[in-house]
Each structure stands twice: as C-alpha cells, then as structure tokens.
Amino acid sequence: MNSLYSNLKTIFVDGEVFDYIHLDKSVSTYDKLVQTIDKPLKLILFYGKPGTGKTFLLQKIYHDYKNEKPIVFFPRPFFEEKAFIEALYEEVMKQKSPKFKHYNEFLEVMREHIVSKEKAITVLIDEAQLYPSDLIEKIRLMADSRLFKFLFTVHKTDKEDLLAKDYFQTRIWETIEIDNASFKEIKTYIEKKLLFHKHFEHTTLFSDKHYKIIATLTNGNLRSINKLMYKLFEILEYYDLNKPSHLSPHALHVKYVQMAGISLGMIHA
CATH class of the missing domain: 3.40.50.300 (P-loop containing nucleotide triphosphate hydrolases)
Structure with a gap:
C-alpha cells in the first residue's frame, strides 16, 4: 500500500541538475x-x-x-x-x-x-x-x-x-x-520543489511558523533542509498508512517537523 507522502518524500532526495531551484x-x-x-x-x-x-x-x-x-x-x-x-x-x-x-x-x-x-x-x-x-x-x-x-x-x-x-x-x-539560504529563500525553495513536481496543493501544509522551525533546525543549509523534509514526509507516510486519523489533509501540526528534527538529531529531546 502506498501513501501520497511516499512520493512527496522523494522530491527532497538530492536531485539532478534539472531539479535546479532558482534562489x-x-x-x-x-x-x-x-x-x-x-x-x-x-x-x-x-x-x-x-x-x-x-x-x-x-x-x-x-x-x-x-x-x-x-x-x-x-x-x-x-x-x-x-x-x-x-x-x-x-x-x-x-x-x-x-x-x-x-x-x-x-x-x-x-x-x-x-x-x-x-x-x-x-x-x-x-x-x-x-x-x-x-x-x-x-x-x-x-x-x-x-x-x-x-x-x-x-x-x-x-x-x-x-x-x-x-x-x-x-x-x-x-x-x-556562497552562503546558507535566508528564511525567505528557504520558503521559496520548499514551495518551488513542491510546485516543480506538481504538488501545488501541498504547499498549503506549510505556514511561516513551519518555515521558522525549519530555518532554525537547518540554519538555511540546503542539504539539511532536504534531509529534514524527507524525514518529515517519511513520518507523515507512516501515520497516513497506520494512524490516518491523526493527520489533517489541510493542516500540518508543527510537532511533526519537530519529530523529524529529533529523529535527525537536530533537536535533542
């Protein structure tokens, strides 16, 4: 059984040159x-x-x-x-x-x-x-x-x-x-990644509060952002397949971003 988050997580595997995002x-x-x-x-x-x-x-x-x-x-x-x-x-x-x-x-x-x-x-x-x-x-x-x-x-x-x-x-x-990405660039990067892969509807999952947490955890490092987003969608994939009642299709609780950060050692619980 597959989840819609299964495809989303692969977007944030370090991509090819054709996946270049203009920041x-x-x-x-x-x-x-x-x-x-x-x-x-x-x-x-x-x-x-x-x-x-x-x-x-x-x-x-x-x-x-x-x-x-x-x-x-x-x-x-x-x-x-x-x-x-x-x-x-x-x-x-x-x-x-x-x-x-x-x-x-x-x-x-x-x-x-x-x-x-x-x-x-x-x-x-x-x-x-x-x-x-x-x-x-x-x-x-x-x-x-x-x-x-x-x-x-x-x-x-x-x-x-x-x-x-x-x-x-x-x-x-x-x-x-070249420096790390700014808050504005982090937001642009994630949104354009989703748009590039035709997942426009999932850009609404994220608000400024999510991007602020992502910016804090990754310090604007693109490789760290990719890892965090992959782990986030992997966690959402698990809940979607095993505990779907915990998820809202139109909102994303910040705890899932924090859980991804904990899993990657970006947050020490």
Whole structure:
C-alpha cells in the first residue's frame, strides 16, 4: 500500500541538475561563476559550507555550457597525478588515454590539441580540499601553461578555513563564496520543489511558523533542509498508512517537523 507522502518524500532526495531551484543566492552566485570563468583567469576558488549547493551549481554550469565551450567537470576527487592526467586527457580528447611517461609529455600533447582550438579548457574541480598538495601544485603548473583554467570548489568549515592554506591563498586569482539560504529563500525553495513536481496543493501544509522551525533546525543549509523534509514526509507516510486519523489533509501540526528534527538529531529531546 502506498501513501501520497511516499512520493512527496522523494522530491527532497538530492536531485539532478534539472531539479535546479532558482534562489536569490544561487542565481547571483551562478552569474558570478559564469562571468568569472569567462575572464582570462588561471585559478578561481569557489567556497562555502557543506550543503550550500556548490556541487549543484557546478553541475548546472557544466550542463549549460558543455556544448558551447570546452569544459570538464570532475565531481569526485583524485589522489594521484597519473589518474588525474589520464582522466583529464580522456575528457578533453574523448578517447582512452595513452600511458604518459611523465607530466611534460601529457602537457605537450595537450598543447598541440588546445592551441589548434584556440581556447583554454575550463576544468571544474569539486571537493578540492581532498586533493593532495603535490597534485594541487601540478594543477597550478597546468594553469600557468594557459592551456587550462581551473575552478576549485572547497568546503569552508568552522574547524579549518581552507583559504588559509598556502596553495589556495597565494595562487588564487579570484574567490567566490556562497552562503546558507535566508528564511525567505528557504520558503521559496520548499514551495518551488513542491510546485516543480506538481504538488501545488501541498504547499498549503506549510505556514511561516513551519518555515521558522525549519530555518532554525537547518540554519538555511540546503542539504539539511532536504534531509529534514524527507524525514518529515517519511513520518507523515507512516501515520497516513497506520494512524490516518491523526493527520489533517489541510493542516500540518508543527510537532511533526519537530519529530523529524529529533529523529535527525537536530533537536535533542
């Protein structure tokens, strides 16, 4: 037996680029990123706390421009120079990489190809904080060749500010930061998620009191909002299937949002 909440909860599983929600911060950050990528810069740093939508914006940029300009997106980190070079070759050349004897051999092959195209390759690197420093140094040398331009995406955490690391601080040409969503953006995000998936009638379940609780529990972090909303609809799914008399189809008691928060450890009961 299925519940209408079964479908609602899947809306808040981290989605694909096609599920992109226009928020003030994400739109302005997207525009800044695109404008910066178009500049003749070698190294760009894009940072923010985990869950602010950095990866999603990179996915969207790659999806929007992959047929218009030479661009590569690496969503997962590399830990060895050899693996990185071979993957970069295969993304650019669209064929299996040869076994390069050394870094300079790779660069010579790339120079012959890229110079003929008269455009540097833009490389979007997610999770750059996980790359070893010696590989970051090699990437910097690639950028110095002007054959590639790199956009590093890193997490800014409370424990460690990656901007303070020497290889980011002294070599980056431009930095762009994205913050957590505001109260207004949280409301927009949830409503648009429901509308995008044709669940207009369920937007009436939420009022400002619900959004205030959600904002407090998640601090405007999109990943945390997705987790909280998924858990909320999972709880409602349980009640709908097992104790339907407890639910009103037109109103949502704030206790269910609080129950979701407790379940996720956002509230310590």
